[in-house]
Amino acid sequence: MSSLSLQAAIVDLDGTMVDTLGDFVAVLRLTLTELGLPVVDRAFVEHTVGKGSEHLIRTTLAHVGGDAALYDAAWSAYQRHYLALNGQYADVYPGVVEGLQRLRDAGLRLACLTNKPVAFARPLLASKGLDGFFEVVFGGDSFARKKPDPLPLLETCKALGTPPAQTLMIGDSSNDAEAARAAGCPVVLVTYGYNHGEPIRAVPALAHVDRLDQVQWPRSGVFSG
Numbered sequence: 001m002s003s004l005s006l007q008a009a010i011v012d013l014d015g016t017m018v019d020t021l022g023d024f025v026a027v028l029r030l031t032l033t034e035l036g037l038p039v040v041d042r043a044f045v046e047h048t049v050g051k052g053s054e055h056l057i058r059t060t061l062a063h064v065g066g067d068a069a070l071y072d073a074a075w076s077a078y079q080r081h082y083l084a085l086n087g088q089y090a091d092v093y094p095g096v097v098e099g100l101q102r103l104r105d106a107g108l109r110l111a112c113l114t115n116k117p118v119a120f121a122r123p124l125l126a127s128k129g130l131d132g133f134f135e136v137v138f139g140g141d142s143f144a145r146k147k148p149d150p151l152p153l154l155e156t157c158k159a160l161g162t163p164p165a166q167t168l169m170i171g172d173s174s175n176d177a178e179a180a181r182a183a184g185c186p187v188v189l190v191t192y193g194y195n196h197g198e199p200i201r202a203v204p205a206l207a208h209v210d211r212l213d214q215v216q217w218p219r220s221g222v223f224s225g
Contacts, residue, residue: 012171013114015193022089047197099212115140150182
């Protein structure tokens with residue numbers, strides 16, 4: 001049992017609030033087919049997502065034997081298809097809306113921070129009815145570096161006006177945990193997301209929860225987990 005005073009929470013998107021694996025699979029299938037390359041399966045995508053779209057595309061091209069020089073064409077096709085399909089094969093995880101509502105009702109300021117490009121993140125949040133929970137939304141292209149670098153968390157804390165030590169990071173992967181640790185933020189990890197095929201409970205965190213509404217935040221202002 002641990003207790004600390006919190007003012008805000010930063011929440012990851014893919015694998016934490018929304019299961020977007022179906023979107024990634026569909027978009028990559030269209031992109032690779034357009035380039036005349038073999039498609040990848042769902043398991044490969046699940047192990048590869050989480051480090052930003054650029055990493056996903058480069059890793060996918062290497063995996064299917066595509067020339068690295070195809071990156072620009074792949075990126076262009078990927079953006080076009082993702083914007084067209086964004087959210088169509090994605091679902092909000094059970095407990096997310098309830099969890100966000102509890103955190104906000106308890107007085108926490110909320111931000112969404114994802115490695116997904118912000119032009120994809122904002123429409124996805126809106127289409128799933130989650131955008132109203134967040135004061136700010138930042139993507140993988142909002143800052144000079146992405147998670148697991150601590151910079152995005154530190155900049156999000158600045159935007160919220162809250163100290164990192166009193167700003168909870170809620171995520172689904174070692175990327176979130178590493179970024180939080182380096183930024184000085186406490187972290188809670190959900191157990192159902194995408195952690196590159198590795199067991200998430202092996203990643204140190206304040207708590208591991210099976211649903212977002214299991215993150216308990218008493219009105220007294222002290223987190224217990």
